[in-house]
Amino acid sequence: EEMLQHNIPEQTFQLIVNTQQTLKRLSDLNKHLLLLTKIENRQFSSDEEIDISSCIESKIEEFTPLIKSKNLKVKVTTDGVFDVKMSPELVDILLNNLLTNAVKYNSINGNIYIEISKSELKICNSGASNKLTNETIFNRFTKENSQSYGLGLAIVKQICNTHYIAIQYRKSDFHCFVLSK
Secondary structure: OOHHHOOOOHHHHHHHHHHHHHHHHHHHHHHHHHHHHHHHOOOOOOOEEEEHHHHHHHHHHHHHHHHHHOOOEEEEEEEOOOEEEEOHHHHHHHHHHHHHHHHHOOOOOOEEEEEEEOOEEEEEEOOOOOOOOOOOOOOOOOOOOOOOOOOHHHHHHHHHHHOOOEEEEEEOOOEEEEEEO
16 A cells, blocks of 8 residues: 555556455455354354344345445335344344345346245345356355355355254245245
């Protein structure tokens, strides 16, 4: 960073910028892998009973700028309380990863449907077709996009496994992630 403050040739400047970007990607990758290890080893604060419905509403508010940037329509239907016994930090990571996925891989002017019941949480989004299946989508480093690390859904799967929540990926007209007790 200090070198960038000096008058340097363009080629050197580009080399330094590319090196910085690579280091950031490696640092982010390391953080994600450490998170997976922490989840596997149950190294989070004590579990609490958490109502997912209220968490979903606040997450949608948090994602509003991204949702608006793609002109997405979000519809939430609730038919009961889907509560989980989990660290609030892990609930935040779980919902953040699922909603990030629903926005990132959605079409412009697309839709996000969230259905909440006592036994199930379903997050569905429109978007382009992909080759991923329920058997492959949760694997580490599985990705359709080269900008991704391919760890977000592996983290989701590990959180669910650690807390005895089943998760499935289904696709037809929509891409759906279904969490069930």
